[in-house]
């Protein structure tokens with residue numbers, strides 16, 4: 216299939232592009248390079264620089280490249296920033312998708328893969344999280360993602376759009392060969408920050424709270440490898456053949472790991488100490504979040520390759536050790 220990957224130069228998008236090529240598809244990338252990196256793309260991948268809410272550019276790409284399906288990874292993802300600047304988040308994460316879907320429909324493209332998040336659930340009433348549990352996001356970031364899920368449902372009924380939303384748990388790790396990986400500026404995620412602290416590249420790691428209702432007092436999260444996430448996306452392509460549907464899947468390994476367990480994992484994998492200090496809780500962090508991904512495993516035959524968080528950390532370590540400054544752009 217000819218697949219337009221919007222945000223294909225970003226963290227999850229660039230890994231998905233590689234998996235698409237491996238699976239025999241033809242990815243074309245649109246990215247505005249505000250957060251993405253040209254260096255994350257193989258030179259052979261066709262690249263357009265621009266915004267998802269530019270109907271002229273997007274329409275031209277859809278036509279010229281005979282696009283069959285659009286994948287959208289170009290969202291803003293920083294929870295704290297979404298609280299400080301909700302307009303930025305609603306404009307890109309919601310208005311941007313409305314514009315994009317309108318352009319797709321105007322150009323006859325009706326297959327859409329959307330990156331959603333476990334943050335749409337808010338504070339879970341029960342764990343593990345199953346798809347149809349209530350969604351009550353507690354920050355603008357999660358709310359924008361839920362708004363788009365609902366928008367896609369309405370578009371299925373009204374225009375026959377076929378879409379799938381994947382609710383990621385904690386996307387982590389890097390390509391197995393260490394050639395691409397996570398490079399957010401600023402970095403806010405636990406595994407890269409723990410690795411930077413071990414490498415002496417950043418300050419000591421701050422553990423945000425040690426008084427959660429968890430066995431060791433630090434938060435529990437479900438770390439899932441970025442290549443496993445990508446493979447689930449591709450497995451859903453065959454499902455998007457109806458006259459209007461909205462599918463949704465939780466993607467996680469189902470195994471929770473605490474912040475202290477991640478630190479220990481980084482120390483074991485790298486052979487270095489992770490200097491850390493205890494800091495106050497980060498607002499909006501639930502005690503524990505982990506997925507029940509039975510639905511993806513059953514309906515998409517999704518197989519998780521990286522079931523052990525140490526193996527995920529090992530791929531991240533390889534990337535950061537070989538590329539201490541990230542991408543050189």
Ligand code: UDP
Nearest residue numbers: 403404405408421422423434436474497500
């Ligand atoms: N965390 C931490 N220190 C950091 C970054 C994250 O203690 O510098 C904790 C955070 O409170 C959460 C977990 O690590 O419990 C994962 O956070 P991350 O930002 O990586 O992902 P999130 O769960 O927010 O999507």
